[in-house]
Amino acid sequence: MSAVLHTWGQNLSQHVHLHCLVPGGALGDDGGWHGARSHYLFPVRALSRHFRGHLVSGLRQAATAGELHRVTRPGDVDDQLNALMVTEWVVYSKDCLEHTDTVVRYLARYTRRIAISNARILAVDDRQVTLRYKDYRDRDRRKQLVLDGEEFVRRFLLHVLPKGLMRVRHYGFLANRCRRRRLAQIRQALAVAEVTPDADSAASDPEPTYTCPHCQQPTLRVIGTLAPRRPTCGRPPNHREQRYRA
Incomplete structure (x- = not known):
């Protein structure tokens, strides 16, 4: 899969999540392509609960090893993790068989953008910043938000990634070390030719x-x-x- 990190919400809040483009199948040891039996690679509800259990288990192991240094109150780790386990986690999964190009372009925008575009900033003065945002909890209504200058800068800096943290990662047969070889095997298994840019159209670009x-x-x-x-x-x-x- 290809995973793109997205850290912000419409009001510049810290809303960390991943957008993942997952192939509907896998390359088998026999060199053949094994497609999913349905439009979805995994059942959405099962994937949500597996992700919740996997992450909570990792946090519990880190707490046991003393790696959660900010949690100091006795019993706080168990209380928080138990609360997480009784909450339904959301993994939104949707097939894109008919809109593949649109989905790829949608994810591509996140690889270079950060937090807010200039078009959403309506006004700036010596004290405040006024921005436009979409309230998804209120039927996607467009609203205005006024922030103090310091608060605007604080929220913006929440989305500047630490040095060395990659915004885009590729896994499986899309990983850098094996992508060229694996994709050639998949194309052969699917009897699909590699698509190359049209030389004629490139030459006609004035x-x-x-x-x-x-x-x-x-x-x-x-x-x-x-x-x-x-x-x-x-x-x-x-x-x-x-x-x-x-």
């Missing part, structure tokens, strides 16, 4: 590209040319600046 000075890849494109209103820094009046994007 937009010029420029090599990025940092990654040395041809990913820069001109999106506009800015002419200064007056000469600056000793530059001649006809000097023009170009803006790029990757």
Whole structure:
């Protein structure tokens, strides 16, 4: 599977969860592809309860080993874990056989975005920030939220990942060390040819590209040319600046 970490809610609260794209089958030891018997790889309710038990068991083992240093009150670990076990956990699973491209694009947006876009920030002054959000608990109604500047920064920084923590991880036959070999085996088992970019369509792209000075890849494109209103820094009046994007 491919898993994408998502940490924020619409109001910038800390809402840590994973979006996972899971294949509906597995590559067997015989080199063949074994598809799921239904649209779902696992029953949703069974998956929810298995995930709950697995995580609570891991927390209990960590507590026994003395690794939960912030929990100091006697009996607090058992009380919290027992409360977790009697709560129904939610694992939302849905097949995407007819909308695969849409789902992939949806997950791809999370690989680069963080917390909030500029379009949702309605107003900023010396003290407060006003933002727009969707209240999913109130029938997806759009509302406005006013936060003090310090509170806005605090919530935003909740979603800056620690150094070394990967936002996207690939597992199984999609893992980096075996992906190329395993995908070739799966395509052979399914009698599916590898899809390559259309050379004709790529050649017909009239937009010029420029090599990025940092990654040395041809990913820069001109999106506009800015002419200064007056000469600056000793530059001649006809000097023009170009803006790029990757």
